[in-house]
Amino acid sequence: MSKGEQTREHILQRAAEVFSERGFFGTSMNDLVRATGLEKGGIYNHFRSKEQLALEAFDYSYWLVSHRIKTAVQAADLPIERLRAFVAAFASQVEQPLLPGxxxxxxxxxxxxDAHPALRERVYGVVQEWTGLLAEMVRDGQAQGGVTARRGAGDGSNRGGGGA
Structure with a gap:
C-alpha cells in the first residue's frame, strides 16, 4: 500500500469514528482535522468534500458491521443458529461497538x-440487504423445519403493525 493509500485509509478510519459519534451535521472539518492529525488541505487532497468523505466513511463503517454479522452467520450451521447469530452480532453493536457511538x-x-439524501439512500440499501439476508435465513429455516412463522419472510406483511 502506498503512502497516499495509507493516508487515505487513516482519514477514512478516523472520520468513520467521528461521524459515528457526532453525525454528519455535528461534525466539522476542524473535528476531522483534530481526529486525523492532518491539515484541511491534506484531507481535501484525498476527498473533494466533507460529503464525499462522509459517504465513504459510511461505506467503511457499514463494511465493519457487515463483516462482523456475516462472519457470525457463516460460522453457524443450522438456519435457526444463523438467525440467532445475526441478531447477536447486530446487538453486539450496543455492548461492543466497532466504532464509538x-x-x-x-x-x-x-x-x-430527510436531511442528507445520499446518506439516506446508502442506509436504505443496507437495510434492504440485511432484510433480504434475514428473510433468506427464515425461508431456509422454514424449508428445513427449524423455523416456524405465521407469516412468510419477506412477504411485506410486517408493514402497518400487528405481530408476527
Missing amino acids: GCPVLNTAVEAD
Whole structure:
C-alpha cells in the first residue's frame, strides 16, 4: 500500500469514528482535522468534500458491521443458529461497538432521514440487504423445519403493525 493509500485509509478510519459519534451535521472539518492529525488541505487532497468523505466513511463503517454479522452467520450451521447469530452480532453493536457511538448504520439512519439524501439512500440499501439476508435465513429455516412463522419472510406483511 502506498503512502497516499495509507493516508487515505487513516482519514477514512478516523472520520468513520467521528461521524459515528457526532453525525454528519455535528461534525466539522476542524473535528476531522483534530481526529486525523492532518491539515484541511491534506484531507481535501484525498476527498473533494466533507460529503464525499462522509459517504465513504459510511461505506467503511457499514463494511465493519457487515463483516462482523456475516462472519457470525457463516460460522453457524443450522438456519435457526444463523438467525440467532445475526441478531447477536447486530446487538453486539450496543455492548461492543466497532466504532464509538454505537452502530453507525442506525446512527446514520436516524440523522439522514430527510436531511442528507445520499446518506439516506446508502442506509436504505443496507437495510434492504440485511432484510433480504434475514428473510433468506427464515425461508431456509422454514424449508428445513427449524423455523416456524405465521407469516412468510419477506412477504411485506410486517408493514402497518400487528405481530408476527
